[in-house]
Amino acid sequence: MRLALAQLAIESGQVARNVDRAVTAIETAADDGADLVVLPELFNVGYFAFDLYAREAEPLDGPTLTRIRETARDHEVGVLAGSIVEDLAASGEGPVDEGLANTAVLFDRSGDRLATYRKHHLFGYQSAESKLLTAGESLGIADFEGFSVGMTTCYDLRFPELYRELVDAGVTLVCVPSAWPYPRVEHWTLLPRARAVENQCYVAAANGSGSFDDADLLGRSSVYDPWGTVLASSGDDPTLVVADIHPERVERVREEFPALRDRRERNGLSERRTE
Numbered sequence: 001m002r003l004a005l006a007q008l009a010i011e012s013g014q015v016a017r018n019v020d021r022a023v024t025a026i027e028t029a030a031d032d033g034a035d036l037v038v039l040p041e042l043f044n045v046g047y048f049a050f051d052l053y054a055r056e057a058e059p060l061d062g063p064t065l066t067r068i069r070e071t072a073r074d075h076e077v078g079v080l081a082g083s084i085v086e087d088l089a090a091s092g093e094g095p096v097d098e099g100l101a102n103t104a105v106l107f108d109r110s111g112d113r114l115a116t117y118r119k120h121h122l123f124g125y126q127s128a129e130s131k132l133l134t135a136g137e138s139l140g141i142a143d144f145e146g147f148s149v150g151m152t153t154c155y156d157l158r159f160p161e162l163y164r165e166l167v168d169a170g171v172t173l174v175c176v177p178s179a180w181p182y183p184r185v186e187h188w189t190l191l192p193r194a195r196a197v198e199n200q201c202y203v204a205a206a207n208g209s210g211s212f213d214d215a216d217l218l219g220r221s222s223v224y225d226p227w228g229t230v231l232a233s234s235g236d237d238p239t240l241v242v243a244d245i246h247p248e249r250v251e252r253v254r255e256e257f258p259a260l261r262d263r264r265e266r267n268g269l270s271e272r273r274t275e
Contacts, residue, residue: 001145003173004029004037005206005221005241007234010179012046012212015056019044019064021238022081023071029240030075035145038175039068039082040208041154042102047179048212050128057100059090060116065105073111078144081105082177082206083119083153088134094118099134104151104177106142114142117151121159126214139165146247147173147202154178157191157205160198167199167260172250176205181215188220196224200254202245209238226253 006025010018022043029037041047044064045056058064064084072079086103088094094101095118102119118136123129140151150171156162157176166174174195180188188207196203203224208217219236223243232243254260 001035001147001245001247002033003204003223003243003245004032004034005204005223006037006039007207007209007219007221007237007239007241008040008043009238010040010043010046010208010210010217012049013052013056014046015044015064018046019067023067025240026068026071026077026079027075029242030077032240032242034077034242036078036080036149038080038204038206039177040206041083041104041177041179042085043082043177043208044084046210046212047129047154047208048181048215050132053085053100053132057085057087059087060093060103060105060113062087062090069107069111069113072107072109076109078109079107080151080175080177081107082175085133086118094134095137096134100132101134101136102129102153103136104140104153106140106144106149106151108144114144115140115149115151117153119153119156120162121155123155139169141166141169141171147245150174152176154180157195160195163195163199167201171201172247173202173204173245174199176203178205178207180207180218182218185218185220188218189222192222193224193228193230196226197228200226200257200260201250202226204243206241209236226250
């Protein structure tokens with residue numbers, strides 16, 4: 001499967017321009033043979049445009065995702081619309097009946113919705129996300145082109161237990177739409193690679209590019225294989241990051257180095273005593 005990460009230039013609050021860029025990236029990637037295109041976190045409004053979240057919130061059948069769905073259908077390519085601010089009341093599908101969520105949607109080649117994921121871990125450090133949004137509770141998983149695809153979002157990378165849940169559910173590829181800023185470059189290059197190594201699966205981390213009032217996105221989107229090898233990566237400028245990935249590679253790595261079989265559940269470990 002050919003995977004393309006669309007590292008988009010994102011302008012704060014410029015929804016129409018940002019969506020235009022996303023559509024162009026999908027079209028370009030599809031023309032180059034991509035099977036699945038992954039967009040960054042809050043690619044339409046911009047992650048750091050906190051004061052615009054409520055105004056720009058949309059339901060799942062709103063204009064942004066409708067346009068992405070139609071582009072996927074017209075170009076016969078899968079798309080992970082790597083998230084919007086979802087109006088939960090208007091959608092009528094969220095964990096609660098009202099409020100907002102950071103929501104990613106996976107579409108197949110026909111534009112049909114395969115899976116929906118609402119970000120579990122909401123960022124609180126120098127961010128209003130945790131105050132403005134409602135956390136999701138369900139995993140987002142779907143089969144696509146021989147892979148079991150799981151979704152997480154940005155800050156979720158810091159919580160390995162979520163990735164264990166995904167691998168226990170059979171996931172072989174985790175896509176991570178993100179809006180990761182400077183200066184935390186080392187964290188961005190370490191965490192998705194660690195998640196790939198410890199879960200012996202592909203991890204595709206798609207970041208945005210652009211400057212906001214209080215932050216600059218660092219780009220550097222990357223695809224890691226089940227050994228943690230970097231298959232493709234970028235700098236901080238807008239680009240497409242493309243890698244060919246293979247489901248049998250996951251099976252082969254897990255067979256050759258069966259670390260996951262050696263896991264011991266916590267309740268099976270002896271309690272340590274201190275004297």
